Amino acid sequence: MTHMPRRRLAALGVSIAASALLAGCVATGGTAAGPAVGEDESGPLVLQSRFTDAEKGGMEQLVAGFNELGEGEVELNSIPTSTFNAQLPTYLTSATPPDVYTWYAGQATRDFAEQDLLLDLSDVWESGMGDFSPALRELSQTEDGTEVFVPTGYYWWGVYYFKSDFEKLGIEPPTTWDEFLAACDQIKSQGVNPLTMGLSDNAWLASAWFDYLDLRINGGDYHLDLLSGDESFDSPEVRAVFDEFAKVLPFFDPAVLGTSHNQAMSDFAQGKSAMYLLGAWAQPSVPEDRRDDLAFFQFPIIDPDVPVAEEAPTDGFIASVKSTRPQLAKRFLEYVASAEAQSMLMKGQQGTALAANPEAEQTLDELASQGKEMLESAAQVTQFFNRDAGDALQGPADAALTQFIAQPENIDAILEEWQAAAERVRAGS
Amino acid sequence: MTITALPRDRRRAKVPPPIVFAFVLIPFLIEAVGVFWPAIQGVGLSFLRWNGIAPAEPVGIGNYVDLMSDPIFLTAIRNTAIWIVLFGGISFVAGLGVALLFQSERRGVGVYRTALFLPIVFSLVVTALIWTAFFQPSGVLNTFLQSVGLGDLTRVWLGDPDTALYAVIVAALWREIGYVMVLFIAGLKGLDPSVMEAARVDGATRWQRFRLVTFPQLRSVNLVVLSVIIIDSLRSFDIVWAMTRGGPFHSTELLSTYMFSTAFESRALGYASAIAVVIFLLAIAVIVSYLVRALSEEKES
Numbered sequence: 001m002t003h004m005p006r007r008r009l010a011a012l013g014v015s016i017a018a019s020a021l022l023a024g025c026v027a028t029g030g031t032a033a034g035p036a037v038g039e040d041e042s043g044p045l046v047l048q049s050r051f052t053d054a055e056k057g058g059m060e061q062l063v064a065g066f067n068e069l070g071e072g073e074v075e076l077n078s079i080p081t082s083t084f085n086a087q088l089p090t091y092l093t094s095a096t097p098p099d100v101y102t103w104y105a106g107q108a109t110r111d112f113a114e115q116d117l118l119l120d121l122s123d124v125w126e127s128g129m130g131d132f133s134p135a136l137r138e139l140s141q142t143e144d145g146t147e148v149f150v151p152t153g154y155y156w157w158g159v160y161y162f163k164s165d166f167e168k169l170g171i172e173p174p175t176t177w178d179e180f181l182a183a184c185d186q187i188k189s190q191g192v193n194p195l196t197m198g199l200s201d202n203a204w205l206a207s208a209w210f211d212y213l214d215l216r217i218n219g220g221d222y223h224l225d226l227l228s229g230d231e232s233f234d235s236p237e238v239r240a241v242f243d244e245f246a247k248v249l250p251f252f253d254p255a256v257l258g259t260s261h262n263q264a265m266s267d268f269a270q271g272k273s274a275m276y277l278l279g280a281w282a283q284p285s286v287p288e289d290r291r292d293d294l295a296f297f298q299f300p301i302i303d304p305d306v307p308v309a310e311e312a313p314t315d316g317f318i319a320s321v322k323s324t325r326p327q328l329a330k331r332f333l334e335y336v337a338s339a340e341a342q343s344m345l346m347k348g349q350q351g352t353a354l355a356a357n358p359e360a361e362q363t364l365d366e367l368a369s370q371g372k373e374m375l376e377s378a379a380q381v382t383q384f385f386n387r388d389a390g391d392a393l394q395g396p397a398d399a400a401l402t403q404f405i406a407q408p409e410n411i412d413a414i415l416e417e418w419q420a421a422a423e424r425v426r427a428g429s
Numbered sequence: 430m431t432i433t434a435l436p437r438d439r440r441r442a443k444v445p446p447p448i449v450f451a452f453v454l455i456p457f458l459i460e461a462v463g464v465f466w467p468a469i470q471g472v473g474l475s476f477l478r479w480n481g482i483a484p485a486e487p488v489g490i491g492n493y494v495d496l497m498s499d500p501i502f503l504t505a506i507r508n509t510a511i512w513i514v515l516f517g518g519i520s521f522v523a524g525l526g527v528a529l530l531f532q533s534e535r536r537g538v539g540v541y542r543t544a545l546f547l548p549i550v551f552s553l554v555v556t557a558l559i560w561t562a563f564f565q566p567s568g569v570l571n572t573f574l575q576s577v578g579l580g581d582l583t584r585v586w587l588g589d590p591d592t593a594l595y596a597v598i599v600a601a602l603w604r605e606i607g608y609v610m611v612l613f614i615a616g617l618k619g620l621d622p623s624v625m626e627a628a629r630v631d632g633a634t635r636w637q638r639f640r641l642v643t644f645p646q647l648r649s650v651n652l653v654v655l656s657v658i659i660i661d662s663l664r665s666f667d668i669v670w671a672m673t674r675g676g677p678f679h680s681t682e683l684l685s686t687y688m689f690s691t692a693f694e695s696r697a698l699g700y701a702s703a704i705a706v707v708i709f710l711l712a713i714a715v716i717v718s719y720l721v722r723a724l725s726e727e728k729e730s
Binding site: 086089090092093111112114115117199200201203254255256257258259260263391392394395398399400402403406417421424425427 | 478480481482501561564567585586587588589673676677679694696697
């Protein structure tokens with residue numbers, strides 16, 4: 001009988017192995033779950049936040065503020081942005097996902113909503129978000145008009161410069177494209193780089209130029225059609241964008257492709273480069289002693305007949321449809337939407353964002369008021385390339401734009417490849 | 430039962446105690462669940478179109494067909510080949526060279542060995558930071574070139590598609606040469622000095638001694654070094670990702686970086702798995718073909 005244990009062991013081993021293999025199977029099927037109804041499970045609501053250390057303070061206050069109300073407990077997990085962005089689909093499709101997340105409005109949110117991964121938040125909108133602008137409401141909706149996003153704030157993009165540097169160079173902030181090109185020329189003749197970008201580690205910054213040139217030349221509607229795949233990157237309209245882009249290329253620091261964003265920021269702060277097209281998030285990285293000197297102007301108007309559109313990337317919250325505490329999640333998001341909470345959140349963001357709730361109290365500094373005015377006077381707002389097109393299309397855009405900066409003469413091949421790469425990504429993901 | 434009945438008696442004495450099976454099975458299961466199964470699944474994924482959110486869609490060999498016409502994939506293949514030849518070749522030759530130079534125990538030789546070995550103690554990401562600073566537009570290299578009157582040679586090393594790949598290879602070599610040197614020194618120390626002595630007595634020149642005596646004796650070390658180099662080449666990822674992220678516009682894209690960005694930035698998990706399968710096949714093909722040759726040579730001799 002001595003052979004029996006061996007065979008039994010082997011059989012045991014095989015069955016353990018088989019069940020382990022089955023259990024380890026990657027779930028590649030659909031993950032839609034029924035709508036969350038009924039009682040909440042006990043325990044705290046888990047909030048995954050993508051904010052970086054600089055922005056973490058406001059979020060912590062927000063959570064503390066809610067917990068003090070005694071309506072339930074929220075637990076905050078702050079995760080570095082790049083990790084968070086890569087992990088979010090995994091969180092949302094897992095069997096027991098965290099409940100609430102910080103995220104971007106627009107296509108980035110709709111991508112998840114289309115797969116029924118997001119909690120219907122129309123209750124939250126009905127119960128106290130009537131004051132929010134219709135534009136923000138539309139932005140928070142899926143195609144069929146269900147709200148799945150609660151906006152907290154938005155920010156602006158502009159061409160940043162230092163007032164004292166412009167004075168020294170004898171430059172007035174330009175408003176039209178011709179004035180802008182003339183200013184660049186004048187700055188360059190004085191031995192200063194008119195423009196810079198840190199593309200070696202943040203190639204996506206080049207998309208800001210593409211977005212704005214397209215918005216100014218072809219308008220917001222065309223831009224959104226292009227980014228959603230209804231128009232081709234290899235079209236005469238996009239070609240026109242690059243014709244104008246080519247005009248500013250000589251005014252960029254010749255080393256933009258090998259310059260990191262931090263290096264570009266420090267060149268900018270030291271006056272080696274005069275202007276930098278940036279979002280408001282970049283303001284805190286300007287050295288404190290120069291921050292009062294910092295200013296921005298609206299991206300110059302190219303065709304006055306095109307309605308002015310501006311980039312106004314909106315941040316906010318989404319919730320998982322599989323949350324086991326949907327009632328608490330909604331209560332928390334109602335709080336997040338409140339004027340009181342958004343005042344607190346904005347205070348923590350060093351004046352680089354505008355509260356989505358119009359009732360929120362916010363002391364706006366000069367830049368923030370200018371940004372707010374600029375966005376309110378815009379005929380249309382867009383999010384940003386990756387938020388409007390979906391994150392997956394950022395890679396092809398980065399490749400096309402950086403190649404254009406290095407080899408503008410290859411524009412035909414670049415646009416053809418961009419369109420082909422975009423089609424590959426849309427088909428493959 | 431009837432089949433097993435026959436040899437049963439003969440084997441009975443040899444059956445190891447059950448605990449031995451536990452020792453074999455448990456690590457095997459851990460390995461199976463943690464390594465083999467995900468690897469097999471990777472192959473399975475490569476026949477799907479899947480973004481991690483929507484339901485997966487079987488596409489057969491569609492991903493592999495698409496790879497063949499994907500210009501970025503072809504660039505990545507070409508760059509990986511350049512990487513294996515330059516990174517692998519130079520680290521082999523240079524590693525062997527410095528090992529020969531520093532094998533004998535002379536005064537001060539330890540300092541040189543240590544200096545060459547030192548880069549290995551840095552993590553690759555730190556290495557990348559150091560070399561990024563070195564290659565920066567206003568970094569050490571360009572400043573040096575300016576100061577010695579070679580200002581014409583300065584360029585944006587990591588931002589210029591013509592130089593970026595080679596700049597990254599230099600950084601990777603800085604680390605790998607010391608590693609290969611250590612392997613070779615260990616091998617050289619194991620050689621029988623009397624053979625070398627005999628060759629010297631017979632009047633063999635330095636080159637002859639190396640080519641006909643030392644190098645053939647290093648065969649087993651060569652095998653290790655080549656495997657290490659090829660595996661290191663194919664898995665090179667961190668240093669490229671930290672220095673250029675495969676850019677500018679894919680000019681430093683390796684198969685590994687392209688796989689990563691396809692999977693986690695473009696979220697085309699099926700397509701990325703197809704790239705991973707290609708990498709796996711390449712690694713296996715190169716190593717197996719070398720092993721087969723090395724083993725058959727061994728048999729002959």
